[in-house]
Amino acid sequence: MNLKSLAVFEVKLDPVLDLGDSHWGSRRVINIVGGTFEGPRLSGEILPGGADWQVLHPDGMASIDTRSTLRTHDGALLYLSTSGVRHGPPEVLRRLAAGEAVDPAEYYFRLFCRFETGDERYRWLNRTLAVASGARTTEAVRYEAYSLG
Template sequence: MQLPELTLSRIARVRVELDPMLVLGQTPQGLRRIVPIVGGTIDGRRLRGRILSGGADWQLVHDDGTALIDTRYTAETDDGALVYLATNGVRHGPPEVLERVIAGAEVGPEEYYFRVSVRLETGDPRYSWLNRTVFVAYAARSADAVEYDLYALD
């Protein structure tokens, strides 16, 4: 059996605006950080809207600096649909690069690895395709936001 080659379709650019990080400290699982999500935008041909305040990234950081990403937040489309977004992924790189990222310096996304899978859910029938599609993204962190291009696996 021949399986098809993997292809992706770009859906939107997502910008998630962040409040300052809360550091809970070292836990048995690793360093726990919570990054509040306070707004943002989704800008694409098939999906456009704004990120609502109230979500967060519940990060777990290992001794080597690798951050496990675990976000949950809500968007409202330009035509009034509510969409739940959840990302799971990994951010890692050389220690000196990760220090610059955490300090809020401008760091090129090619200097570190930041990839996530994204699950989207909605009860709005106009966007039911979101519920049955697998999404991935290549992300970048700035001082007060995370940006990623959301891709659907075709």
């Protein structure tokens, strides 16, 4: 198995909507307002309208669950879903929550990425599994995705 660079994603976000505690944990919704992606075989824009339906657990770990629509540079529409986890030492997570710039090496943020499309030019994505390493800033998430070969 090997990893091939797929794209770097820059996902712009609205402020966090905190729905409060439930039996799953603290539910948060973070709406996606746009963004870009750029890679060797895949580039374009992230359309507004997706979101991260995130759960914060008592131990500080965040379960990531996003869905978004992408438009490639040549007009194809793609559906992207990611699932993953973000965790780290409590003091690092507090700094992230406060909107401070935090080196991504100080915490763990990994994603599993699945694509779906009916566009012939990108059907190869329907059969591609990808993983990504992420970083959170105050207004965006940046992650580098790699296809599993």
